[in-house]
Amino acid sequence: MGDAVSAELSIRVRDLHVDYELFENRRAALRQRVATRTGTGRSYVHAVRGVSFDIFEGDAVGVIGSNGSGKSTLLSAIAGLLPITSGEVLVSDEPKLLGVGATLMPAATGYRNIRLGCMALGMSAAEVDERVDDIVEFTQLGEAINRPLRTYSSGMRARLHFAIATSVHPQILMIDEALAVGDRAFRKRSNQRIQAMLAEAGTLLLVTHSLGEIARQCTRVLWIEQGELRADGDPQETIDAYRSFSP
Amino acid sequence: MTIHDPAARLRLLTSDVSTSRYLADMWARRDFVVALPMEELRSSHTNTLLGNIWHLGNPMLSVGVYYLVFGVGLRADRGIENYIMWLMVGVFAFHLTSRSVLGGATAISSNRGLMRSIRFPRALLPISVVISRLLTFGFELSVLAGVAVLTGEGISRRWLVLPLVLVVHTALNLGGAFIAARLNDAFRDVQQIIPFLFRLLLYVSGVIFPLERFLNADNEGQDLLRTVIAWNPMVRILDLYRWVFLGLPLDLASVAGTVVFCAAFLVVGFAFFRGAEWRYGRG
Numbered sequence: 001m002g003d004a005v006s007a008e009l010s011i012r013v014r015d016l017h018v019d020y021e022l023f024e025n026r027r028a029a030l031r032q033r034v035a036t037r038t039g040t041g042r043s044y045v046h047a048v049r050g051v052s053f054d055i056f057e058g059d060a061v062g063v064i065g066s067n068g069s070g071k072s073t074l075l076s077a078i079a080g081l082l083p084i085t086s087g088e089v090l091v092s093d094e095p096k097l098l099g100v101g102a103t104l105m106p107a108a109t110g111y112r113n114i115r116l117g118c119m120a121l122g123m124s125a126a127e128v129d130e131r132v133d134d135i136v137e138f139t140q141l142g143e144a145i146n147r148p149l150r151t152y153s154s155g156m157r158a159r160l161h162f163a164i165a166t167s168v169h170p171q172i173l174m175i176d177e178a179l180a181v182g183d184r185a186f187r188k189r190s191n192q193r194i195q196a197m198l199a200e201a202g203t204l205l206l207v208t209h210s211l212g213e214i215a216r217q218c219t220r221v222l223w224i225e226q227g228e229l230r231a232d233g234d235p236q237e238t239i240d241a242y243r244s245f246s247p
Numbered sequence: 248m249t250i251h252d253p254a255a256r257l258r259l260l261t262s263d264v265s266t267s268r269y270l271a272d273m274w275a276r277r278d279f280v281v282a283l284p285m286e287e288l289r290s291s292h293t294n295t296l297l298g299n300i301w302h303l304g305n306p307m308l309s310v311g312v313y314y315l316v317f318g319v320g321l322r323a324d325r326g327i328e329n330y331i332m333w334l335m336v337g338v339f340a341f342h343l344t345s346r347s348v349l350g351g352a353t354a355i356s357s358n359r360g361l362m363r364s365i366r367f368p369r370a371l372l373p374i375s376v377v378i379s380r381l382l383t384f385g386f387e388l389s390v391l392a393g394v395a396v397l398t399g400e401g402i403s404r405r406w407l408v409l410p411l412v413l414v415v416h417t418a419l420n421l422g423g424a425f426i427a428a429r430l431n432d433a434f435r436d437v438q439q440i441i442p443f444l445f446r447l448l449l450y451v452s453g454v455i456f457p458l459e460r461f462l463n464a465d466n467e468g469q470d471l472l473r474t475v476i477a478w479n480p481m482v483r484i485l486d487l488y489r490w491v492f493l494g495l496p497l498d499l500a501s502v503a504g505t506v507v508f509c510a511a512f513l514v515v516g517f518a519f520f521r522g523a524e525w526r527y528g529r530g
Binding site: 004088 | 253254255256257258259260275277278279282283286287289291360361362363364365366369383525526528
């Protein structure tokens, strides 16, 4: 950490473990619950197994790994959306997580979802009134902003979510495959916004299977495999190692 | 050279915060908790022909069915001066509670998308459900006011007390919604059982016929029924509404007991809900 003496930490993860209890995870019916008590035993999915790292302000960190390696679980745990089993997660600011699965209210219009999402993030109605036009403008959804969210394509949803999540100027932004579905114009605008955030000592955590994207955007890469940290370092070296692991 | 601690600004993100901190987080999102039910109200029933009229149509049809079966059919209205009004007050107020608790049961499971992307005090979800049911109850209250005038009860100064009655009633509904939310998150079967529990509760709450009818004679073996009625808060809540709209007698000591009971129920329900805060929205 020699050259990072003056940089402030934004995320510190120490020996993080995240388990899913399988039955609990499936929101088991009473019958199954009783069955587990009477002898079949409980089963766990050990999704993250003892991961540790430090991330500094201004870092753009890519997270790579095979499907089901625990990347999304790791991000959710850092965002405080998943309970951790053991270990420690410390952050300098409330992280904002953008995921593909995220949905707000499918029956409400895009415009209504922006208002609702911003309020859920902690804005008052007055603040939302003030900013909603800028957010709508950024999505560039045009007339579609007044259509119900359920009619949106995945790319349009991604625009909406990105605009909402970045409207609060988060210090820590985590993107889980959410931008891959955006078109060229939107990628360009979202990248500009991310770069501006990084320049202001923000932190980016990016999960994507597009290794080119990682090589372009990131200054550091974490490689997660089966819930464990395989490598942590220079983007090109880590990507090369990952490529030779899963050709 | 000064010693620099790069970790100085770091803090723990946890749902395990103090109650005052939790309440402060809830207060900071007070606009959200009103906007969410408004949105639900706006988008619910958009697929039905009559749209939002169903918020009123549903309880009105219930009243119609009970009136035909119990009023016209079984003559349960004997001894009640304004049975249609008496019945409507009971059905509407009782349905507010049953809809709040049933809505609370699914508050967590139906907002998983929101919980997966944004961190906020999860107690806001059952609260917003209860607020949404309270908003639709506004339609029903205006119908009650109209029927009160039409059936000759007239406008009364007692109506001014209605907001206080609503506060007490809402405390009870919130407590129930909190408890149902946690139970249903642990065992999904709960939402299937709740409607039947309320159907049972309906008959011991004096919603469609006066309970005194069964307790008049000094029957043996009525101890259980008497105990249930004595401890059933719905009986007292309905007494409050019937006092407001029909001027029926009210026992002040039992009103005080009801206020204390509902407040305690809210606190217990909230604590029970928070006990599993870390688990909501998992998976």
